[in-house]
Amino acid sequence: MSVEKLARGNIQRLVTYPTFNKVVKPEDVWLNFNEYPESVPFELTRQEMNRYPDPQPRALVESYARYAGVKPENVIVTRGGDEGIELVIRAFCEPREDAIIICPPTYGMYEVSADTLGVECKKVATSKENGWQLNVDAIEQALDRVKVIFICSPNNPTGQLIDPQSIRQVLEMARDRAVVVVDEAYIEFCPDKSVVSWLADYPHMAIIRTLSKAFALAGLRCGFVLGNAELIEVLTKTLPPYAVPSPVEDIAVQALDEVNVAQMRARVKALKENRAYLLEALTDCPNVEAVFGTEANFVLVQFKAAQQLFDDLKKRSIFIRNQSTQVTLDGCLRISVGTRQECERVIAAIKALA
Numbered sequence: 001m002s003v004e005k006l007a008r009g010n011i012q013r014l015v016t017y018p019t020f021n022k023v024v025k026p027e028d029v030w031l032n033f034n035e036y037p038e039s040v041p042f043e044l045t046r047q048e049m050n051r052y053p054d055p056q057p058r059a060l061v062e063s064y065a066r067y068a069g070v071k072p073e074n075v076i077v078t079r080g081g082d083e084g085i086e087l088v089i090r091a092f093c094e095p096r097e098d099a100i101i102i103c104p105p106t107y108g109m110y111e112v113s114a115d116t117l118g119v120e121c122k123k124v125a126t127s128k129e130n131g132w133q134l135n136v137d138a139i140e141q142a143l144d145r146v147k148v149i150f151i152c153s154p155n156n157p158t159g160q161l162i163d164p165q166s167i168r169q170v171l172e173m174a175r176d177r178a179v180v181v182v183d184e185a186y187i188e189f190c191p192d193k194s195v196v197s198w199l200a201d202y203p204h205m206a207i208i209r210t211l212s213k214a215f216a217l218a219g220l221r222c223g224f225v226l227g228n229a230e231l232i233e234v235l236t237k238t239l240p241p242y243a244v245p246s247p248v249e250d251i252a253v254q255a256l257d258e259v260n261v262a263q264m265r266a267r268v269k270a271l272k273e274n275r276a277y278l279l280e281a282l283t284d285c286p287n288v289e290a291v292f293g294t295e296a297n298f299v300l301v302q303f304k305a306a307q308q309l310f311d312d313l314k315k316r317s318i319f320i321r322n323q324s325t326q327v328t329l330d331g332c333l334r335i336s337v338g339t340r341q342e343c344e345r346v347i348a349a350i351k352a353l354a
């Protein structure tokens with residue numbers, strides 16, 4: 001009798017999320033996780049760890065609330081944005097009864113979390129011709145049994161913002177029926193496009209945030225869900241106590257102070273200059289079919305012979321993300337914006353392999 005056969009059916013059917021052997025060698029170029037390309041150093045200010053942390057670390061909740069322009073009651077701290085995603089599904093969906101809606105091509109973790117929890121994932125695909133904007137009518141048609149709807153804006157991996165008008169339409173149709181999650185993992189790259197100011201109008205809206213991208217702290221595992229107090233309370237009940245380790249709180253609070261937020265904004269500005277370089281240089285590569293507009297720290301590119309190029313780049317220790325198995329993304333690879341030097345290296349390699 002194998003132990004695997006004892007696992008729940010939906011767990012047996014899962015495929016292990018791809019992990020990478022992340023022994024980063026100096027010659028490697030890692031442009032496949034949308035991380036910030038350089039380390040921003042922090043030091044622990046508190047060394048004592050014999051006591052349990054606060055169930056929800058007060059100082060961090062207050063720091064993030066100040067940064068996001070909301071009240072502390074509108075914030076819950078999670079272990080990365082990914083835990084926030086899972087938390088919302090876990091809190092609102094009955095396994096094997098309720099469903100979520102996702103709008104592919106989009107971020108993979110919504111479906112992974114639903115699968116893990118035994119919750120059906122309905123897919124309302126967007127179309128490339130329509131710039132991957134939401135198919136609002138089809139979402140309305142699919143609402144039966146749906147308790148959570150995921151909208152990613154800017155969308156990963158396509159890079160574009162979702163039309164705010166269509167987000168409002170989905171919020172209206174979901175009133176008293178479903179929670180609408182707006183995933184703003186990349187909002188620091190276009191901060192004036194956040195829908196955070198709409199929270200007062202929509203008790204059923206949840207916003208996912210993270211320190212993993214613009215804040216350069218993917219290794220810290222710190223994310224947030226923003227919502228109205230009632231929704232945050234429901235999520236708080238669902239989160240295990242002491243979920244946020246004390247060292248995470250310590251460093252996250254520092255990252256959110258005035259000086260470090262200003263530095264984060266300066267990094268975003270510099271990164272956008274690298275992005276402009278990358279976009280421009282890509283249009284000059286003969287093996288590029290299309291470069292899509294982006295509001296985030298990555299670029300989606302359609303290539304001729306994409307798989308071959310992807311494999312050849314890997315042989316040259318340049319790692320980007322193959323998106324060509326996602327609907328409508330045939331031949332598409334996603335490149336994270338790295339340092340200027342990394343951007344130059346990937347461009348030189350793409351040209352050499354054309």
Ligand SMILES: *Cc1c(COP(=O)(O)O)cnc(C)c1O
Binds near residue numbers: 080208
């Ligand atoms: C990176 C990312 C997240 C969250 O990542 P964490 O590292 O778990 O905070 C959430 N949503 C999208 C779309 C992302 O790309």
